Amino acid sequence: MKRKKAKNQGFTLVELLVAMAIATVVLAAIFSAFKSQQDSYVVQTQVAMTQQNVRGAMQLISRDIQMAGYYTNFETSIITMNWDDMGVDESMRPIIYARDNISAVGDDIKDNTDLIVIVKASMENGRQIALGEAASMTTASSTLRDAGNLTQDKYALLVKNDLSRAEFFQVTNSTGMINLSKSLVESYTEDDWIFRAELMIYYVSDADPEHPTLMRRNLGNNEEAQVMAEDIDNLQFRYLLDDGSEVDSGFDERNVRAVEIYLLGRTRNIIRGYTDPNTYNIGGMNVTPGDGYRRRLLKALMKTRNIGL
Secondary structure (H helix, E strand, C coil): CCCCCCCCCCCCHHHHHHHHHHHHHHHHHHHHHHHHHHHHHHHHHHHHHHHHHHHHHHHHHHHHHHCCCCCHHHCCCCEEECCCCCCCCEEECCCEEEEEEECCCCCCECCCEEEEEEEEECCCCCEECCCCCCEECCEECHHHHHCCCCCCCCEEEEECCCCCCEEEEEECCCCCCEEECCCCCCCECCCCEEEEEEEEEEEEECCCCCCCEEEEEEHHHCCCCEEEEECEEEEEEEEEECCCCEECCCCCHHHEEEEEEEEEEECCCCCCCCCCCCCEEECCEEECCCCCCCEEEEEEEEECCCCCC
8 A cells, every 4th residue: 555745845935925924014013012102101201300300490499589588688778789690780689689581692591581589698507696796887707707608709698686677798808807898887796697698590591502401509609500400491580569560570679579480391302203382471471482392381479488577
């Protein structure tokens, strides 16, 4: 009896091509789903970072604004100095200073953004004047330097114990008796107070146009500006006065009762295939970017605790 030989037949070329085509379609679908998920993850991560940046920056600004005028509110004189460190002297009381929609060339401040200077006595560096220590005319006891290491070019505040008056000044020497930049109206002795003064400046820097940053500088310490938050598109302020009016600038500092803060942050990178369709109302002005960044706008109204006491 004859035996039939088993046939070892493989796939035909057509079958292989069909199998490869099906595998390619399946792999393409899997890759497309993975890419979509990956893109969504990257976008959500950037948006979350933007929200975190904006919230952190808002917390810092709000804290300083709430303290604006802390003990400096009792200084009644108008003082002329370079309050915003931009080369031009401004005359004001040492409480709060606003510059609206700055558009100067070469100042490293992003055009059409606001700047604010918040003046306050340092909470960590104040102390009562002891027996034998004093300040009058243009000098003060050298021992008063320990109120915040009052070396040359730093600022300080003398306050009467009964809060009837305060006087703001700049220190003009580094050792020995403290030399003052102005002549004092009052004499300050035992039980009066001396504080180091802080001048907190907030602005948006465009030193790197691709990544504008929110900067904070303590001019009272003569410190360099520090980055508070990256990729901040805009910063605007409006000021609520004691008569109920709301203004951008040009007000009497003593009449401020609250500050409205607008902070617009954006993602670190452009989102592929996305165009921002929104118009943002920021402090009375409309901003329509029309680019590929996603943005988050945060707004807060902060009451000034120490102004108008």
